[in-house]
Each structure stands twice: as C-alpha cells, then as structure tokens.
Amino acid sequence: MSEASKKLLEESKARRTYRKFLPDPVDMEVIKDCILTAGTAPNGADKQPWHFSVVIDPEMKKKIREASEAVERDLYENKISDEWRADLKKLSTNAEKPFLTEAPCLIVIFKEYYKTLEDGKIDKNYYVNESIGISIGFLINAIRNAGYASLTYTPAPPMFLRELLGRPEGETPVMVLVVGKPDPSYELPILKKKTFEEIADII
Numbered sequence: 001m002s003e004a005s006k007k008l009l010e011e012s013k014a015r016r017t018y019r020k021f022l023p024d025p026v027d028m029e030v031i032k033d034c035i036l037t038a039g040t041a042p043n044g045a046d047k048q049p050w051h052f053s054v055v056i057d058p059e060m061k062k063k064i065r066e067a068s069e070a071v072e073r074d075l076y077e078n079k080i081s082d083e084w085r086a087d088l089k090k091l092s093t094n095a096e097k098p099f100l101t102e103a104p105c106l107i108v109i110f111k112e113y114y115k116t117l118e119d120g121k122i123d124k125n126y127y128v129n130e131s132i133g134i135s136i137g138f139l140i141n142a143i144r145n146a147g148y149a150s151l152t153y154t155p156a157p158p159m160f161l162r163e164l165l166g167r168p169e170g171e172t173p174v175m176v177l178v179v180g181k182p183d184p185s186y187e188l189p190i191l192k193k194k195t196f197e198e199i200a201d202i203i
C-alpha cells in the first residue's frame with residue numbers, strides 16, 4: 001500500500017508545467033486513452049458535464065494563438081492588478097503564447113452547464129465546476145503518466161474558443177491543455193511546494 005502511494009507521490013512531484021514543447025506529433029491512441037481516463041472522474045449525478053476538443057490542425061492552432069494573444073494583450077495591458085502581475089513574475093509569462101502553435105496538440109476543455117435536447121427541452125447538469133476540475137486533474141495525471149508534458153493555459157476571457165470550435169451555447173470553455181513532449185531547453189521556474197503541515201491537519 002505505502003509503496004504505491006510513495007511511488008505516485010514521487011511521480012507526481014516530477015510533473016511540472018512546461019511552456020515550451022518539441023514539435024513531435026502525439027500518439028492519438030494515447031491521447032484518446034487519457035481523455036477516456038478523464039471521463040471516468042466522479043461528477044454530479046453522473047451527467048459527465050464535459051467536452052474535450054482535440055486540436056492538431058496547424059490552421060486551427062494558429063487561430064487559437066491569434067485570438068489568445070489578443071485577449072492576453074488586453075489582460076496584461078489593462079486588466080491585471082499589480083498584485084497579480086507580481087505573482088506571475090516568477091513564471092516569466094507574458095502576452096506571447098508561442099506554445100499554442102509549437103506544441104503538437106491542444107485539448108480545449110469545455111464544461112457543460114446544459115444540453116439542448118432535440119425537442120428543445122433543456123437538460124441541466126449539476127456541480128459542473130467541481131466535476132470539470134476533478135476531470136481535468138485526472139486528464140493531467142494521465143498525460144503525465146503517458147510521458148507527455150502539459151500546460152494548463154487559461155486565456156481570460158476564454159469565450160472565443162466556443163465560437164472557434166463550434167461548441168453549443170450550454171458549454172463554456174475552461175482551459176486549453178497544451179500537450180506534447182517537453183522541450184528540455186525550457187528553464188523550469190523554481191517553485192517550492194507546501195509541506196503536509198502547511199496544507200493539511202489530522203483531527
């Protein structure tokens with residue numbers, strides 16, 4: 001038991017967010033398995049309120065990059081607080097998002113608030129935010145386990161993704177999970193994870 005938990009802890013510690021990827025294509029069979037793993041996540045009333053759009057087409061990646069950089073320029077120039085800017089400094093992020101065209105695969109993740117049925121009735125989902133967060137966690141861990149790196153990229157606001165990818169009104173984009181082989185030239189920011197005592201207590 002404890003061997004299994006220690007092994008997962010060590011593997012999880014080795015997962016890091018990459019912001020530079022090699023252009024090598026991903027194995028689509030592996031990506032499908034990872035998405036099906038995400039689909040096993042616990043979720044409100046088993047409505048499975050998620051959709052994953054896998055983008056490998058260079059033209060669509062280009063469109064996503066252009067639209068993302070437009071919202072990012074506005075965010076960095078006009079919207080983020082000084083506090084937020086200071087917190088981002090250690091990650092060296094800016095409005096340029098080259099990984100969106102350089103990485104071989106983007107998984108655009110949508111949370112589904114409702115589905116419009118053929119008869120026009122609305123089929124509502126529950127605990128959508130909690131469910132999508134758990135599912136994305138499963139997905140990130142599956143991708144790590146498959147030997148790929150990922151980046152949880154959240155353009156703000158993200159609504160352009162729904163239009164670009166032709167998703168229905170009941171779905172809201174949550175993030176773009178950028179997936180590929182990590183570029184070893186990327187300098188990982190030095191981060192310190194909190195200790196057990198800092199994040200938990202036993203009562």
Ligand SMILES: Cc1cc2nc3c(=O)[nH]c(=O)nc-3n(C[C@H](O)[C@H](O)[C@H](O)COP(=O)(O)O)c2cc1C
Pocket residue numbers: 015016017018019091093151152153154155191
């Ligand atoms: C909800 C969420 C949104 C994030 N958005 C971005 C983002 O827009 N751009 C980015 O470069 N990293 C983003 N990240 C990645 C975090 O910066 C990263 O996970 C954090 O710094 C910890 O680093 P690590 O993943 O290497 O442990 C996001 C992470 C989460 C969970």
